[in-house]
Amino acid sequence: MPMIEVQNLTKSYHDRVAVEGISFTVQEGEILGFLGPNGAGKSTTMKMLTGFLPPSAGTAKIAGFDVFEKPLESKRRIGYLPEMPPLYLEMTVRGYLAFVARIKGVTSAKLKNEVERVAAATAITDQLPRLIAQLSKGYRQRVGLAQALLNDPALLILDEPTEGLDPRQRRDILELIKGLAGKHTVVLSTHILADVKATCQSALIIHRGKIRVHDSIDNLTQGGQKSLEDVFLEATSDEVESAVAAASAA
Amino acid sequence: MRNALAIARKELSIYFTTPWAWVVFTAMAVLSSFFFIQNLGQFAQVQEMAKAMTWGRVMQMYPQAEAFKNLTDGVLVPLVNVLLVIMLFMAPFLSMRLFAEEKKQRTMELLLTTPVRTSEVVIGKYLGGLGVVTATLLVTMIYPVILAIFGASESGTALEWSTVLLGYGALWLFGATCIGIGMLMSSLTESQMLAAVLTFAVLLPWLFLQSVGMRAEEPYRSAINYISFSTQLENMMKGVLDLKAIVFFATIIIFALFATHRAVESQRWT
CATH class of the missing domain: 3.40.50.300 (P-loop containing nucleotide triphosphate hydrolases)
Known part of the structure; x- marks a missing residue:
């Protein structure tokens, strides 16, 4: 199929x-x-x-x-990265990814590992505690991509x-x-x-x-x-x- | 439901990590303390007068002095009445961002492409708004607590808690309705400012419809009085449990949630 x-x-x-x-x-x-x-x-x-x-x-x-x-x-x-990454600027990268993981149905037990997995895949692990508003354009794009990868679509x-x-x-x-x-x-x-x-x-x-x-x-x-x-x-x-x-x- | 709670949690975290909630809490605290102190001063004055010339004579001069016999009716009931109006001004600021911000920031696209139902988005956002309104009201709970600790009056127990809690119940019911209507307005526009103005434009006349009703003829007078917020809240703010009012406001909230759902869905079609 x-x-x-x-x-x-x-x-x-x-x-x-x-x-x-x-x-x-x-x-x-x-x-x-x-x-x-x-x-x-x-x-x-x-x-x-x-x-x-x-x-x-x-x-x-x-x-x-x-x-x-x-x-x-x-x-x-589906994991989707729109033209303009859909980010909540007031949230930290970790908080944002955890939120998206939750609404994508990742269980609480796996949540932390899943967030860290996508962060590592997009090389933003060191950015996890930062506010999205403070990130450069390239990092924001990568957070958007990390979000799309959550729950391994x-x-x-x-x-x-x-x-x-x-x-x-x-x-x-x-x-x-x-x-x-x-x-x-x-x-x-x-x-x-x-x-x-x-x-x-x-x-x-x-x-x-x-x-x-x-x-x-x-x-x-x-x-x-x-x-x-x-x-x-x-x-x-x-x-x-x-x-x-x-x-x-x- | 799990999705709705995740969205409510996100809303609350944004309220509390930005100045939003804190500015509203501060405004609420400053304004309400101003009126609390004023009510308290008035109460003390009447009590002093009664001490000097007995209650009988005071009430001959001012029949409305009856209320000042105890702290509940003399200080807290008038305070709840003022809080109602302050709530009317605060709620639009809390509800305006709920959908307008998502649309402006293009994050609506995220919510609508994840496996979440639109109804879950609406309920989650409503619960987030309800949470922050509840927190705003809790800030003002300090006044009954202060009175309970330091207050004393002629009738013995300083506060009649059932009256106080019913008054706050009325405020909460009103706040919950304001957030519902505010969320609906927020779902209609991308501009937060416009959402706040629209919310205010709906809430203010609705709260004071009673004064319009007074000038109308029957049967319009009864009908207008019935749908006026202030008439519906009257009993509860005096400390009488009123199931009719609860049903009335619950109906408005459910209608607002339903209309928000339709608005969000229909905007995808244009």
Whole structure:
């Protein structure tokens, strides 16, 4: 059974369509790079997968559970890092992680170990007693990631997890994500194509609410002959065409 | 329920690790002590007068002096009446952040993507708010305690505890209702300031609806009087247990919780 099964998923707002009838599946253990220009519908799709936004049409299933019909079952299997890490600035890192662990159903007996496990995995152990408000952007991002890892979810949905990190931190986080492959399924959105090449087995490029490309990295780059950048630019090229059209019309 | 308690615990920890709760406690303590001292002074004055010219003559001059025969009716019942109004001003500050802050900080996304029901979020947040309101009231419990230790009056036992506790019960019921309405307002906006103003705009007229009712004709007068907070609280603040009032406020609280739930759910659809 695939970990994610999306069929005809659509999100429309009263004046525009953000995601237009997309369908794709992600197998268990796969790391998928979720790419697309700003405003393409990446975050909207992720919000629908996590059950935060109800879709206008279509279905999404996580490990066989419909995110809309069986929200608690599907949410139990997801660790989610939104674009903006959802942090309570007034809390300490430890207090925050303990709170999230509790609402994710970690039992009191395992709570301390679980918090320390994710803190070690994201290298924030020495930050545990600090207030989140005092942390730098990179640390906040890592606390957000630590939160997503709590209770060891089968599926991780990470919206730009390397945003705001310095090169070393970025490498560490990507190593961490790579280490999750096999046992965990990861959907990772990013603008940094090198990150995708380094960590993902496959990539999905979304543009104007529609899927343009969904294939393994090897197939997309034709075994390394083509750069991922070219693939991305080709898949999202009508932006250039329409810009030219708009310019000539003016 | 476990999730609701975890959320209540988080709310309380935020109230107590930020200046929020402490500022409200301080304001409550300063304002209430001002009125307590004033009531106490008045009480002492009447008692002195009675000593000088007997109760009979004092009551001939001021019929309302009856209340000053004992500390409960002379000091504490008027204090509870003042505390009710102070509570009206404090509660919006405590309830305004409950949902507005989560929405502004984008942490709502966390609560709604973890395996927690929306009803658990609402109940947890309400319990957190209720906890801090209860703590605010406990701050003012110092006055009956002071009177019980140092007070003495003509009627023997200094305080009639059943009256005092029923008065505080009325305050608690009112505080619980304020938090419920405040939470509903907070769930409607991202702005904490707006949430506080809206809460205040609902609570203040509701508390004093009675004065509107007085000028109305029957049957409106009875209807308005019935739904007015002050009429409902009247008996309990005098020390008479009133189940009708408990049911009345419990109904408002349940309605507020339900409406908050609908508001949070419906906002995901826009």
